[in-house]
Amino acid sequence: MRSGVAVSNLPDRDPPGLPLPLTGRTSLFAILGDPIDQVGSPTLINTAFRRRGWPAVLVPLHVKAPDLAVALKGLRSMANLRGVMLTAPHKTRGLGFVDSIGPEARLVRSINAIHCGKDGRWHGENFDGLGCLQGLRTAGHEVEQKRVLVIGTGGAGRAVAAAVARAKPAELCLYDVDQERAGAVRQDLSAAFPDVSVTVGPPDPETFEIMINCTPVGMAGSCGSPVDPSRLAPGTLVVDLVIEPELTYLLQAAAARGCIVQPGLFTLAGQVDALCAFFDGGDNV
Amino acid sequence: MRSGVAVSNLPDRDPPGLPLPLTGRTSLFAILGDPIDQVGSPTLINTAFRRRGWPAVLVPLHVKAPDLAVALKGLRSMANLRGVMLTAPHKTRGLGFVDSIGPEARLVRSINAIHCGKDGRWHGENFDGLGCLQGLRTAGHEVEQKRVLVIGTGGAGRAVAAAVARAKPAELCLYDVDQERAGAVRQDLSAAFPDVSVTVGPPDPETFEIMINCTPVGMAGSCGSPVDPSRLAPGTLVVDLVIEPELTYLLQAAAARGCIVQPGLFTLAGQVDALCAFFDGGDNV
Numbered sequence: 001m002r003s004g005v006a007v008s009n010l011p012d013r014d015p016p017g018l019p020l021p022l023t024g025r026t027s028l029f030a031i032l033g034d035p036i037d038q039v040g041s042p043t044l045i046n047t048a049f050r051r052r053g054w055p056a057v058l059v060p061l062h063v064k065a066p067d068l069a070v071a072l073k074g075l076r077s078m079a080n081l082r083g084v085m086l087t088a089p090h091k092t093r094g095l096g097f098v099d100s101i102g103p104e105a106r107l108v109r110s111i112n113a114i115h116c117g118k119d120g121r122w123h124g125e126n127f128d129g130l131g132c133l134q135g136l137r138t139a140g141h142e143v144e145q146k147r148v149l150v151i152g153t154g155g156a157g158r159a160v161a162a163a164v165a166r167a168k169p170a171e172l173c174l175y176d177v178d179q180e181r182a183g184a185v186r187q188d189l190s191a192a193f194p195d196v197s198v199t200v201g202p203p204d205p206e207t208f209e210i211m212i213n214c215t216p217v218g219m220a221g222s223c224g225s226p227v228d229p230s231r232l233a234p235g236t237l238v239v240d241l242v243i244e245p246e247l248t249y250l251l252q253a254a255a256a257r258g259c260i261v262q263p264g265l266f267t268l269a270g271q272v273d274a275l276c277a278f279f280d281g282g283d284n285v
Numbered sequence: 286m287r288s289g290v291a292v293s294n295l296p297d298r299d300p301p302g303l304p305l306p307l308t309g310r311t312s313l314f315a316i317l318g319d320p321i322d323q324v325g326s327p328t329l330i331n332t333a334f335r336r337r338g339w340p341a342v343l344v345p346l347h348v349k350a351p352d353l354a355v356a357l358k359g360l361r362s363m364a365n366l367r368g369v370m371l372t373a374p375h376k377t378r379g380l381g382f383v384d385s386i387g388p389e390a391r392l393v394r395s396i397n398a399i400h401c402g403k404d405g406r407w408h409g410e411n412f413d414g415l416g417c418l419q420g421l422r423t424a425g426h427e428v429e430q431k432r433v434l435v436i437g438t439g440g441a442g443r444a445v446a447a448a449v450a451r452a453k454p455a456e457l458c459l460y461d462v463d464q465e466r467a468g469a470v471r472q473d474l475s476a477a478f479p480d481v482s483v484t485v486g487p488p489d490p491e492t493f494e495i496m497i498n499c500t501p502v503g504m505a506g507s508c509g510s511p512v513d514p515s516r517l518a519p520g521t522l523v524v525d526l527v528i529e530p531e532l533t534y535l536l537q538a539a540a541a542r543g544c545i546v547q548p549g550l551f552t553l554a555g556q557v558d559a560l561c562a563f564f565d566g567g568d569n570v
Contacts, residue, residue: 022331024324024345024529036365039309046307059344060309060365067362074359077352080321080345244309 022057028080029058029279032071033087036062038220038244040268041085048272056082065089072097076122083279084114084122088216091126091155098124107192108162110155115278125278128156129163131271132212132239138270139262141210141237147171149201149208151226153178153185156241157214160267161185164212165193172196175203203227205236212239218248225250234258241267307342313365314343314564317356318372321347323505323529325553326370333557341367350374357382361407368564369399369407373501376411376440383409392477393447395440400566410563413441414448416556417497417524423555424547426495426522432456434486434493436511438463438470441526442499445552446470449497450478457481460488488512490521497524503533510535519543526552 029049031041045058063071068090075081086094091110095101098114102125105111111124133143148169150161153176165172172189176182182200189198205211205227217226219242229250232238238254243264251261314334316326330343348356353375360366371379376395380386383399387410390396396409418428433454435446438461450457457474461467467485474483490496490512502511504527514535517523523539528549536546 022327022342022344024318024320024322024327026327026345028344028346033309037309042307042309042311057307057342057344059307059313059342060311061313062364063362064364071359071362074356074362077348077356077359079347079349 023055025055026080027054027056027082028078029056029083029085030061030075030081031058031085031087032061032063032068032090034062034064034089035219035221036060036087038242039087040243040265041087044265044268044272045085045275048276052276058083058085063090065093068093069097075116076120081116083116085275086112086114086155088155091128094124098122101125104129104159104162107188108155108158109188110158112155112159113275113278115281126155126159127271127274127278128159128241128267129161129166130274131269132160132241132267133163133167134270134274135262135266135268136210136237136239136270138266141260141262143167143169143210145170146209147173147207148210148212149173149175149203149205151175151203151211151213152215153182154214158185158188160212160214160241161189161198162192165189165196165198168196170197171208172198173201173208174198175201204231205238206231206233208236210237210239212241213248213250214241216242218242218245218250220244223249225253229253229257232257232259235260237262239267240264243268308340310340311365312339312341312367313363314341314368314370315346315360315366316343316370316372317346317348317353317375319347319349319374320504320506321345321372323527324372325528325550326372329550329553329557330370330560333561337561343368343370348375350378353378354382360401361405366401368401370560371397371399371440373440376413376444379409383407386410389414389444389447392473393440393443394473395443397440397444398560398563400563411440411444412556412559412563413444413526413552414446414451415559416554417445417526417552418448418452419555419559420547420551420553421495421522421524421555423551426545426547428452428454428495430455431494432458432492434458434460434488434490434496436460436488436496436498437500438467439499443470443473445497445499445526446483447474447477450474450481450483453481455482456493457483458486458493459483460486489516490523491516491518493521495522495524497526498533498535499526501527503527503530503535505529508534510538514538514542517542517544520545522547524551525549528553 115123174182238259239262400408459467521544524547
């Protein structure tokens with residue numbers, strides 16, 4: 001499978017021997033999600049912190065959807081907290097808990113990162129789209145002039161779709177089991193990028209050069225594929241945002257059919273530098 | 286100074302090269318305090334976790350006294366949190382936020398550790414007294430049949446005084462700027478240990494063989510000494526619970542006068558094994 005090569009080329013893959021000394025002066029970062037076991041951020045982000053020499057650590061926090069408000073309120077009371085990352089199911093609701101948001105978050109209506117200023121102000125932004133495209137670039141792929149199918153228009157899907165639209169694809173097609181949600185994202189993106197053809201269509205990858213799964217389907221514990229794998233044409237670039245398993249059922253089936261596959265860790269690795277710059281912004285770390 | 290030897294003999298002093306890999310599956314422990322910069326737990330406890338091979342990390346959380354309730358409520362919502370440590374000023378108020386407490390916590394009316402069960406129940410206990418006496422034993426000292434002066438009867442002071450009383454000293458004298466508080470602790474300990482002479486007296490170390498500072502006086506940022514150093518007799522064992530600086534003004538003055546000195550890290554190191562057993566109790570880590 002080609003994915004073996006791709007994965008071993010991942011930038012910043014964890015060098016497990018690096019020490020992570022923790023003291024009372026260590027700045028805190030946290031990633032909130034449910035489930036949390038599968039998140040790749042602790043490994044990749046802590047490696048990035050260590051390489052930068054930052055006295056900082058990112059820890060996983062298992063927080064269920066109904067607990068988001070109380071968890072974030074608690075985190076607000078921790079004066080050495082410098083940043084928060086949000087993963088499913090918190091990316092959209094997270095918008096309501098910050099003092100300001102960046103332009104990408106405004107466009108895609110979700111955040112995956114919060115800069116916790118020393119002045120107490122929380123600023124949210126979304127780096128998933130940037131990360132996905134940077135991950136593609138790392139592996140030598142561009143979306144410009146390509147026909148792209150994005151499956152799922154939740155927090156991550158909207159972010160990826162916006163980044164794809166900005167990169168001038170030949171066509172951007174959105175699919176979501178919630179057709180209304182897909183339609184709303186289409187409207188937003190058509191307004192923001194009037195020169196790009198944004199459509200809503202069925203989850204049929206056959207006529208697309210790039211297909212990106214932004215749903216949790218395939219995540220450890222669930223199974224199945226977000227599209228019918230028999231509709232995947234050889235040579236299609238199949239991208240999955242799911243982190244664990246590294247090779248989802250979708251990616252395994254795609255690789256077996258001669259597709260090029262990209263695991264979810266690329267989208268995370270592709271945003272690490274931008275995340276660190278964001279967390280470092282102004283007064284932090 | 287003798288303290289140099291003592292400090293280098295500290296058990297479990299951080300070997301900075303040990304890796305601490307963090308993943309989404311890492312269990313979380315936190316220590317809450319204000320200030321937080323000086324706490325030694327992240328270094329010592331994480332070293333202990335690593336030596337035990339536990340997939341766990343302890344992080345410092347800077348939480349001010351008025352924020353304790355909201356911080357703990359937030360932590361309750363984090364399903365992978367397995368334990369909490371409390372340091373000043375939270376040890377006494379922390380009692381009100383757990384579902385049950387152990388016998389030592391009941392006696393000394395404060396907690397420094399919470400076991401967060403997977404069933405959602407929080408159980409508090411206090412290991413400061415055990416840690417202080419274990420720290421003394423590590424350096425070859427016993428309090429049995431000794432005249433002991435404990436300065437400060439807040440959360441840590443009460444815990445240390447109770448452990449001293451249990452160890453059958455010739456005399457246990459308590460001092461606190463808040464005389465009423467010292468008197469209440471004296472009553473509690475006299476009731477619990479009727480065979481021990483527990484008194485309340487002035488902060489005059491001259492006639493005592495062991496003096497233990499359980500106040501924050503001398504902590505980095507503050508200065509001064511909780512007792513008049515010129516009243517320290519050569520040969521007195523002077524113990525400080527302050528972690529940072531390692532050699533407080535009190536310990537420096539005491540060493541200069543020919544006293545034996547013990548820095549605060551001993552009290553912490555002396556409770557690490559008990560803390561790990563407590564955190565590991567039943568379902569955890």
